[in-house]
Amino acid sequence: MSSFKGSYGYSIDSKGRINIPAKLRKYVSLEANDTFVIMRGYERCLSVYPLDEWNMLEQSIRQLSPSNPKHRFFTRTLLQYATESKLDGQSRITIPKELLQYAGIEDQVLILGVLERIEVWNPKVHEEYLQAQAESYENVAQAVFQK
Amino acid sequence: MSSFKGSYGYSIDSKGRINIPAKLRKYVSLEANDTFVIMRGYERCLSVYPLDEWNMLEQSIRQLSPSNPKHRFFTRTLLQYATESKLDGQSRITIPKELLQYAGIEDQVLILGVLERIEVWNPKVHEEYLQAQAESYENVAQAVFQK
DNA sequence: CTTAAAACCCACTTTTACCCACCAAGGAAT
DNA sequence: ATTCCTTGGTGGGTAAAAGTGGGTTTTAAG
Numbered sequence: 406m407s408s409f410k411g412s413y414g415y416s417i418d419s420k421g422r423i424n425i426p427a428k429l430r431k432y433v434s435l436e437a438n439d440t441f442v443i444m445r446g447y448e449r450c451l452s453v454y455p456l457d458e459w460n461m462l463e464q465s466i467r468q469l470s471p472s473n474p475k476h477r478f479f480t481r482t483l484l485q486y487a488t489e490s491k492l493d494g495q496s497r498i499t500i501p502k503e504l505l506q507y508a509g510i511e512d513q514v515l516i517l518g519v520l521e522r523i524e525v526w527n528p529k530v531h532e533e534y535l536q537a538q539a540e541s542y543e544n545v546a547q548a549v550f551q552k
Numbered sequence: 553m554s555s556f557k558g559s560y561g562y563s564i565d566s567k568g569r570i571n572i573p574a575k576l577r578k579y580v581s582l583e584a585n586d587t588f589v590i591m592r593g594y595e596r597c598l599s600v601y602p603l604d605e606w607n608m609l610e611q612s613i614r615q616l617s618p619s620n621p622k623h624r625f626f627t628r629t630l631l632q633y634a635t636e637s638k639l640d641g642q643s644r645i646t647i648p649k650e651l652l653q654y655a656g657i658e659d660q661v662l663i664l665g666v667l668e669r670i671e672v673w674n675p676k677v678h679e680e681y682l683q684a685q686a687e688s689y690e691n692v693a694q695a696v697f698q699k
Numbered sequence: 700c701t702t703a704a705a706a707c708c709c710a711c712t713t714t715t716a717c718c719c720a721c722c723a724a725g726g727a728a729t
Numbered sequence: 730a731t732t733c734c735t736t737g738g739t740g741g742g743t744a745a746a747a748g749t750g751g752g753t754t755t756t757a758a759g
Contacts, residue, residue: 479696482689484666487557
């Protein structure tokens with residue numbers, strides 16, 4: 406099980422390739438076979454799953470009923486923008502243009518480790534996201550994480 | 553087991569041939585023998601199954617009771633427009649005119665990978681489909697995919 | 700026998716993946 | 730502290746693969 410953490414400022418080149426930070430790569434299990442699945446995330450970022458983590462997600466999707474219109478809509482929409490990408494010799498993955506467009510990514514990216522997935526943001530979008538939060542981190546923490 | 557994903561904008565030529573995207577082809581098992589079964593899908597698109605996946609579907613259909621009128625209707629209608637097609641040298645399948653007409657496909661297609669099947673849409677019809685959804689993707693996701 | 704449609708083959712263009720090379724940063728040894 | 734060496738990040742060229750279009754032969758149908 407992956408355990409990604411940390412944030413990393415990286416660049417993306419003209420071919421749409423981004424490096425996976427070495428510190429995150431360390432946590433990718435061998436079963437992932439250097440392969441990642443990239444998809445739309447919530448809030449205009451991209452979610453990147455190592456293949457083994459993705460497979461668990463896929464299992465849940467397969468449970469859904471094909472004859473249920475809502476389930477169909479969900480499945481199609483989720484899968485529509487999901488792409489597989491394998492690390493190249495330089496430990497980079499290539500991200501399709503549509504996904505870059507969705508996340509508004511141009512030449513710089515912010516990479517976040519979020520336990521089982523990696524998120525890729527346009528740094529500006531991420532900052533706006535933080536500022537758009539009505540409640541403070543401390544308040545939300547109290548509500549969400551009661552112990 | 554197939555695991556199709558992603559969306560692809562392709563063209564269809566005057567002979568009714570469409571290319572199967574390489575990224576989807578990778579997931580077609582050898583047992584399928586380069587053969588696909590094309591049929592009417594839900595919501596005015598076409599469903600394309602590799603032969604091995606189709607066989608599993610066929611098994612389920614065989615379970616239905618021939619003495620039940622509803623089952624008969626379902627089985628007949630499903631099979632009526634199902635066609636087999638084998639890849640040509642350029643990894644394309646030929647789609648019968650009736651099916652193209654059903655899906656309203658002219659010269660451009662949107663190909664979706666949906667795990668065990670491949671869907672072929674007229675891009676415009678697909679867009680209308682998305683816009684016709686009453687609920688947003690995020691809401692449906694939350695409802696369907698609770699964790 | 701004629702004609703149309705399907706299967707097959709060939710050729711061109713674009714995109715992708717693979718390879719190589721460079722630069723910067725960090726750590727180790729002198 | 731200085732130098733060397735390794736690891737990590739970035740950029741670009743090239744060969745191979747993928748996508749597209751069209752012509753020709755074969756088969757089947759009228």
